Amino acid sequence: KTVIKASSWHPPKHPGVVGGYEPFMDYVKKASNGDIDFKFWSGGALLGAKDTLPGVENGVADIGVLALTYFPAEFPYFQLISDMAMLSSNPPAVAGAVAELVALDCEPCRKDFLDKGLVFTSGYSTTPYTLISKEPINGPDDLKGKKFRSAGTLWDRWTSYVGGTSVNVSAAEMFEALDRGGVDVAVFSPSALQSYSLWDVAKYDVMLPLGTYAAMSLFTMNQAFWQDLTDEQRRILLDGSAVGAMGTTFAYMNSDKSAEAKAKEHGVSLVEPSEALLQQRSEFVEADLKKVAEIAKTRYHIDDAPKWIAKYRELLKKWEGIVKETGGDQAKLVEAMQKEIYAKIDPSTYGM
Amino acid sequence: MDGISLGLASLVVVIVLLALRIPVGVALGGVAFGGIWLFAGPRAAWGTLSQVPYEFTAHWTLSSIPMFLLMGYVAYYSRITEALFRTAQLWLGRLPGGLGIASVSGAAGFAAVTGSSMAAAAAMGRIAVPEMMRLGYNPGFSAGIVAAAGTIGSMIPPSIIMIVYGVFAEVSIGQLFIAGVIPGILTAIFYSIVIATRVTITPSIAPRLAQTPPMSVRMRSLLEIWPFMLLVIGVFGGLFSGIFTPTEAGAVGAFLSCIIALLKRALTWSVIKQATVETIRGTASIFFIAIGAALLTRFLAMTGLPDFLSQHIASMHVSPLVLMIGIAALYLFLGMFLDPLGCMLLTLPIVLPILENQGANLVWFGILLVKFLEVGLITPPVGLNVFVIKEILGNKVPLSKIFGGVTWFIASDIVLIAILVWWPQIALFLPQYVK
Amino acid sequence: MYSLIRRIERWMIFVGGACLVAMMLHVSIDVISKYVFNHPVPLTMEMVSYYYMTAVAFLPLAALERKGASLVHVELVYGKMSRRLRTVVLPMALLASAAYCACAGYAAWKPAVRAMRTGTYAGSDIIVSIWPTRFLPVVGFALLALVLLAKAVNVVRHGIESEGEEDLLESVREEGMT
Ligand code: NA
Numbered sequence: 001k002t003v004i005k006a007s008s009w010h011p012p013k014h015p016g017v018v019g020g021y022e023p024f025m026d027y028v029k030k031a032s033n034g035d036i037d038f039k040f041w042s043g044g045a046l047l048g049a050k051d052t053l054p055g056v057e058n059g060v061a062d063i064g065v066l067a068l069t070y071f072p073a074e075f076p077y078f079q080l081i082s083d084m085a086m087l088s089s090n091p092p093a094v095a096g097a098v099a100e101l102v103a104l105d106c107e108p109c110r111k112d113f114l115d116k117g118l119v120f121t122s123g124y125s126t127t128p129y130t131l132i133s134k135e136p137i138n139g140p141d142d143l144k145g146k147k148f149r150s151a152g153t154l155w156d157r158w159t160s161y162v163g164g165t166s167v168n169v170s171a172a173e174m175f176e177a178l179d180r181g182g183v184d185v186a187v188f189s190p191s192a193l194q195s196y197s198l199w200d201v202a203k204y205d206v207m208l209p210l211g212t213y214a215a216m217s218l219f220t221m222n223q224a225f226w227q228d229l230t231d232e233q234r235r236i237l238l239d240g241s242a243v244g245a246m247g248t249t250f251a252y253m254n255s256d257k258s259a260e261a262k263a264k265e266h267g268v269s270l271v272e273p274s275e276a277l278l279q280q281r282s283e284f285v286e287a288d289l290k291k292v293a294e295i296a297k298t299r300y301h302i303d304d305a306p307k308w309i310a311k312y313r314e315l316l317k318k319w320e321g322i323v324k325e326t327g328g329d330q331a332k333l334v335e336a337m338q339k340e341i342y343a344k345i346d347p348s349t350y351g352m
Numbered sequence: 353m354d355g356i357s358l359g360l361a362s363l364v365v366v367i368v369l370l371a372l373r374i375p376v377g378v379a380l381g382g383v384a385f386g387g388i389w390l391f392a393g394p395r396a397a398w399g400t401l402s403q404v405p406y407e408f409t410a411h412w413t414l415s416s417i418p419m420f421l422l423m424g425y426v427a428y429y430s431r432i433t434e435a436l437f438r439t440a441q442l443w444l445g446r447l448p449g450g451l452g453i454a455s456v457s458g459a460a461g462f463a464a465v466t467g468s469s470m471a472a473a474a475a476m477g478r479i480a481v482p483e484m485m486r487l488g489y490n491p492g493f494s495a496g497i498v499a500a501a502g503t504i505g506s507m508i509p510p511s512i513i514m515i516v517y518g519v520f521a522e523v524s525i526g527q528l529f530i531a532g533v534i535p536g537i538l539t540a541i542f543y544s545i546v547i548a549t550r551v552t553i554t555p556s557i558a559p560r561l562a563q564t565p566p567m568s569v570r571m572r573s574l575l576e577i578w579p580f581m582l583l584v585i586g587v588f589g590g591l592f593s594g595i596f597t598p599t600e601a602g603a604v605g606a607f608l609s610c611i612i613a614l615l616k617r618a619l620t621w622s623v624i625k626q627a628t629v630e631t632i633r634g635t636a637s638i639f640f641i642a643i644g645a646a647l648l649t650r651f652l653a654m655t656g657l658p659d660f661l662s663q664h665i666a667s668m669h670v671s672p673l674v675l676m677i678g679i680a681a682l683y684l685f686l687g688m689f690l691d692p693l694g695c696m697l698l699t700l701p702i703v704l705p706i707l708e709n710q711g712a713n714l715v716w717f718g719i720l721l722v723k724f725l726e727v728g729l730i731t732p733p734v735g736l737n738v739f740v741i742k743e744i745l746g747n748k749v750p751l752s753k754i755f756g757g758v759t760w761f762i763a764s765d766i767v768l769i770a771i772l773v774w775w776p777q778i779a780l781f782l783p784q785y786v787k
Numbered sequence: 788m789y790s791l792i793r794r795i796e797r798w799m800i801f802v803g804g805a806c807l808v809a810m811m812l813h814v815s816i817d818v819i820s821k822y823v824f825n826h827p828v829p830l831t832m833e834m835v836s837y838y839y840m841t842a843v844a845f846l847p848l849a850a851l852e853r854k855g856a857s858l859v860h861v862e863l864v865y866g867k868m869s870r871r872l873r874t875v876v877l878p879m880a881l882l883a884s885a886a887y888c889a890c891a892g893y894a895a896w897k898p899a900v901r902a903m904r905t906g907t908y909a910g911s912d913i914i915v916s917i918w919p920t921r922f923l924p925v926v927g928f929a930l931l932a933l934v935l936l937a938k939a940v941n942v943v944r945h946g947i948e949s950e951g952e953e954d955l956l957e958s959v960r961e962e963g964m965t
């Protein structure tokens with residue numbers, strides 16, 4: 001009997017646990033007929049967000065969650081992926097496209113993991129970031145001079161494009177900062193209204209879709225542990241990764257819905273973005289995409305960035321199609337991931 | 353050996369090592385390193401020891417600890433605080449333990465500025481303890497007062513622990529903040545009662561003024577505290593108007609105290625040097641211990657001991673009251689050894705579902721939890737607030753005396769916990785009306 | 788050898804102190820600049836977390852064990868031991884501490900070298916290399932290990948009184964009697 005040590009720094013009610021690890025573990029236990037069992041730590045009890053990387057490497061845990069923008073030098077390709085976040089507002093499509101890009105196509109992406117003794121199986125996608133604000137934002141003029149809680153490099157570029165200021169505020173202090181005016185706008189998905197209690201301090205959530213965060217490795221495997229498994233066990237973990245990836249993504253969508261449903265009673269108005277805001281956003285995406293390849297070359301040392309950008313856009317289109325075909329059904333999308341990605345992987349060679 | 357026995361045995365070893373004069377940080381970290389080695393092998397042991405010290409230290413929110421320490425040292429060496437305590441003595445000197453009560457009130461004030469209890473203790477330590485001792489207070493008594501009073505830091509908002517709990521339990525952070533105000537003030541009142549009682553029983557630990565000084569003398573003394581008032585107004589004003597965050601408040605406070613010292617013409621090279629050197633030594637010393645505590649937390653997480661204990665309590669089919677006593681006992685026990693955040697992360701995934709099943713109010717439990725964790729900051733053998741004060745005072749007061757000094761406050765905290773359990777309304781009253 | 792350690796230690800204190808002052812100024816100027824010019828000072832959070840905090844916490848470690856000063860420890864039991872027992876316990880405690888610090892310093896070396904090879908950095912618009920800070924725990928723990936070792940040797944050679952903790956022990960004993 002194999003007992004897997006799994007560690008997530010997400011809080012116990014986070015989509016990554018409720019929709020990700022828990023269904024993943026259930027699936028694996030069931031598919032292996034109880035041959036595989038888990039010891040699971042959530043909330044960073046075993047490994048925090050930053051030391052999950054060395055922790056999984058050293059076998060403190062066998063499986064762990066990595067937010068790859070925390071490690072820009074270690075995972076350059078995922079910085080490129082993160083820089084393309086505004087290309088889609090379709091979370092399941094993004095989750096599928098990123099997983100397929102990395103697991104099937106982008107050999108150098110996988111190499112960044114293998115070099116460290118790690119194996120990538122799947123990520124997930126958050127829901128689109130929006131503008132959680134104290135003041136109404138009706139048009140581009142309302143963005144000028146505002147202080148935005150920084151959500152990452154891409155959003156910092158957007159902030160300076162719209163004439164705002166990025167302020168670095170830790171997640172722990174976001175509530176305080178928004179409450180007292182240290183920041184005017186938090187760039188986050190609507191679920192943060194509930195999970196970070198932002199609806200106690202914000203008045204508006206402007207649904208300008210600013211892209212999803214998908215630079216994740218949800219089930220990062222320790223390579224030595226991975227190699228010790230049988231082919232069948234690896235197959236089960238791969239298929240389980242699809243369950244967790246879509247599960248987390250849908251849990252994000254559900255927590256958005258639940259936050260949006262309760263927003264009004266907390267005094268937060270959900271505002272549809274004006275045409276002018278959407279127009280400005282498209283102009284930014286177009287202008288920024290030219291910069292992204294340049295940044296990839298100079299900062300991330302990725303010479304063939306245009307190739308990966310094109311490949312990713314192609315996969316996005318494919319997965320947006322799949323989402324449409326399946327009618328956005330979670331179970332069908334899990335099957336699609338298993339069929340389109342993991343069935344094409346040979347468990348006796350992948351990550352070995 | 354299975355994880356549970358190994359975890360329990362390691363706690364015994366910690367106590368034995370402490371008795372053998374092994375430094376606290378070494379005892380905690382060393383036992384953790386050895387324990388991980390035994391439990392998970394050398395690779396995991398070396399891996400953990402190679403990461404935890406750095407990752408623990410390289411942390412933005414923790415920067416408020418050195419910054420508030422620096423503020424305290426600059427204020428002390430440039431004598432910004434001396435007049436304050438002279439004035440407090442003139443006004444409150446007739447009260448039993450008047451200065452001690454003044455220190456508790458000061459700590460409650462700092463609690464409204466800092467998000468962390470250790471930062472609150474760091475700020476008050478240098479300001480209050482030497483001044484109390486200078487006016488004849490017993491060293492262990494005065495050090496104990498400030499170590500305990502620092503724990504108000506996480507109860508009165510802002511509070512990092514409440515934010516983490518709020519995100520964990522999906523409870524409104526705003527409600528938690530409001531709910532903490534009355535229990536925080538109650539803690540300060542309880543501590544003041546403890547001080548007055550102790551001084552009434554043993555008058556020698558805190559000399560009282562023989563007679564009330566004339567009004568004119570007292571009024572004149574008020575004029576001398578302007579430098580301190582300037583500091584307070586600057587830090588409070590800036591924080592509440594959103595100019596800076598609680599973490600930034602430490603740096604701004606230190607900067608302001610330098611400016612005020614400059615205005616007082618008291619910012620000499622020797623003040624700067626002494627304040628700086630003592631601050632970084634204090635910081636290194638506190639982090640050395642906190643790193644050990646973080647390592648021990650990791651080790652105990654691996655062994656599954658906290659899970660085991662929590663699950664045991666969960667599986668007891670008892671009344672909600674007995675359950676709450678069990679949970680309190682769990683936290684008081686784990687709090688003896690673990691740092692507050694680690695203690696919370698290890699237990700909440702199991703404790704929360706139990707409480708939810710029972711339909712307990714999670715805002716109320718959040719307040720209780722903060723109280724449990726805060727008591728852990730002053731209980732032996734690992735009481736981080738006690739270590740902060742010890743470091744600030746150096747060789748002047750032995751650790752055992754400070755632990756002795758906080759005993760009474762721990763007792764009063766337990767009484768307050770009982771009251772909060774019995775009358776949840778104390779915590780839930782304000783959140784109901786303030787929205 | 789011993790005086791060389793002490794000289795290095797003074798430098799560590801100097802650099803640590805400079806980083807402390809830099810932390811205060813960097814954050815304060817950032818606060819002012821955000822408020823007055825609506826423009827933050829770049830890299831404040833990164834410099835504070837990675838550079839200033841690690842410098843302030845790790846570089847002064849060796850200075851915690853000077854003559855007459857020591858890492859926070861519990862005196863109660865030790866103070867009540869017989870003198871003979873203390874002559875055994877003290878050097879053992881110092882050696883155990885030296886061993887722990889040596890392990891911590893050694894353990895930090897490998898990730899430091901790796902971070903250097905990878906060239907780890909932080910920041911967004913403007914970035915800063917953070918791998919150099921990975922060497923700070925190596926330096927801090929190693930120096931502290933050396934100082935503890937030197938102290939242990941000193942105690943064995945010249946007796947436990949050479950550490951000058953007697954004042955404190957007196958007060959512990961008095962406490963025990965009353
Ligand atoms: Na506070």
Ligand code: NA
Nearest residue numbers: 687688728734
């Ligand atoms: Na404790």
